[in-house]
Amino acid sequence: MERICCTIQYDGTNYSGYQIQTNGRTVQEQIEKALTKMHKGTPIRIIASGRTDAGVHAMGQVVHFDSSIIIEEHQWKKALQTLLPADIYISHVEKVASDFHAQHQTTGKEYRYYVFNGKEPDIFKRHIRYHVPYNLDMKAIKKACTYIEGTHDFTSFCSMKTHLKGDKVRTITYASCEKIENEIIFTFRGDGFLYNMVRILVGTLLDIGQGNNPPEIIEEMIDAKDRRRAGKTAPPQGLFLWKVDYN
């Protein structure tokens, strides 16, 4: 048996999310189906770094699985891709140590959130950008980002639908926002993210960018430890799981 680690991209538009569920098409199901076919019907289970929600995309999701098939890494990439739909792409395949674990060994993740900030919508980007037609105060948003960085209890920025039992303290090592032409790109790096955390952060930052709240309100929101104090959850289509880190 060999343990195989794959870096994958997916367009989440036509998926009910990453993780297998009773109803709806999922990314995990498509990959496991392809692997099971490669293994002549023997069911293969994959483990991902974490799940993503319906409509959320990935540029660098990481999964691992064990296989009895002994082929080269580039052959894995090709063989698996042939069996996958056009909205999932295997960007990298690597043979890893038998104790590598795509979920338990992550040391950090990067998420990006893309806003299309044109006055008129761009219908060709509607599945991969959140359209915000109003002007945004980039200086205020950038300042607000500095209050996000650091180790905080992010209870206010976690969906109340979470099943998490542990604490909600996370370390955000980098939070930024850049405007390039009509696009606004939010980048967040940290040791872990709570359920809907990036989307709630973006919803809150967009409120600040509209002048509804001052940048400093982020501090108050963090202190409040109350989801109702933060902004609304930005829609899924702007969100990309960009990169997963391992030691």
Add this chain to the structure above:
Amino acid sequence: MERICCTIQYDGTNYSGYQIQTNGRTVQEQIEKALTKMHKGTPIRIIASGRTDAGVHAMGQVVHFDSSIIIEEHQWKKALQTLLPADIYISHVEKVASDFHAQHQTTGKEYRYYVFNGKEPDIFKRHIRYHVPYNLDMKAIKKACTYIEGTHDFTSFCSMKTHLKGDKVRTITYASCEKIENEIIFTFRGDGFLYNMVRILVGTLLDIGQGNNPPEIIEEMIDAKDRRRAGKTAPPQGLFLWKVDYN
């Protein structure tokens, strides 16, 4: 009655083409359905500058129709948009003379064809770019474009499935190809285009770009007046009806 002219954008991915047909969802059907709703059930027929095929997009398709509703142009834009799906966008509405005709009065059209020329595919562009992973000789393609410009019988660049009865002489006033980072953009302007003409031109130019044929072969192909002499038809997803001209 007032004659209304609309400039529309559509993402052709989920359409069987522009024109109403017995099977499949079409752009014309969606717009007529919206207009019929606005007119409380009175069927409204729209006339477009021309049709586009399944999977082909539009940035500047033009349609006209007559209406008994008397509202301002910006109100038309808003009211109609509310009733349309997210993959059709009304970019401009104008009241026009009662003898304006979106099809008969066109004086020219511009089409663009977009190629994504990265080594690895970009799954997020799969519906709006044709992925060509190999290197292309841009100088050869640019030279070949010069042979396309002018007034020629384009029989070799017209699908044999055409129902056209008239001649196949068309004047191409501009044919160009530019590479910007990983994107290759073909632009064609002319007084009219035959069935699949742009897609056959692009397929032929990509062959030249790969070194399979010299640029001068365009002249021979035009002279041959035989569809079998030109290259293959490039796929629909890279093609955009960009602009329609009227005097």
